[in-house]
Amino acid sequence: MAEPDGSRDGGRVRSVKSADRTIALLEYLSAAEAPRSLREVTESLAIPRASAYALLVTLVRTGWVELTENGSNYRLGIRALRAGAAYVEHDDVVRRVQPVMNDLSDKLGETIHLARLDGHEIVYLATCPSRHSLAVVSKPGRRLPCWATGLGKAILAHRPWPEVDALLPATLTPRTENSLTSREALRDELTTVARRGHAVDEQESTLGLRCFALPLRFGGAVHEALSCSVPIVRLDPAREAAILTALHAARDRLDAEA
Known part of the structure; x- marks a missing residue:
């Protein structure tokens, strides 16, 4: 025609x-x-x-x-x-990661998140809520600025800085007093994340909450990340080490199943 x-x-x-x-x-x-x-x-x-x-x-x-x-x-x-529920239900990454998230949730008892980068925001795709009464949960579909979250920083750290700089808005609006608001500070932070292998949200998106996040690689590029969010009142060095060990084991399992 x-x-x-x-x-x-x-x-x-x-x-x-x-x-x-x-x-x-x-x-x-x-x-x-x-x-x-x-x-x-x-x-x-x-x-x-x-x-x-x-x-x-x-x-x-x-x-x-x-x-x-x-x-x-x-x-x-x-x-x-x-429509949103249908998107998540049929998403291949969610299907693959959900069983691992369930096991992480059972092991740690804390809030587990899976998120994807969309422009300069991260979008929560799946959540396993904490079994504790004191918890902050971001439901699937919620969006947050990538520079103010561990999930976002874990993803950004695996991209060249010019690409990151291009997707960021002109102003990095803070969510809390701890949020990074300068490009120079964010670039330094991403360098640290890439070297360390995981990202930390130090009360940058929510006061009183620390988040540990690892990037996930499906098909080469990093678009998603997995995290564990914990109120800082429940954290000590031993607990943080246990959380990071569990997150790394979860990612190793996903890599092995790929």
């Missing part, structure tokens, strides 16, 4: 504005800490009010977006949850 005139630009298929806006809106709502109003949507995404309203109405009708109880704000709907 012949393509309509003007359907290509420079050898590439042109994007569809309505599709671009739909994706931008869903990503905006997924990153929002709370439901957003129509005004916030139009101002944040620079979409005309009438277009934004029509798009929101369509997404509400199809279940991708929901209205809050007061009927004036918008949040992601049940279909977005289903």
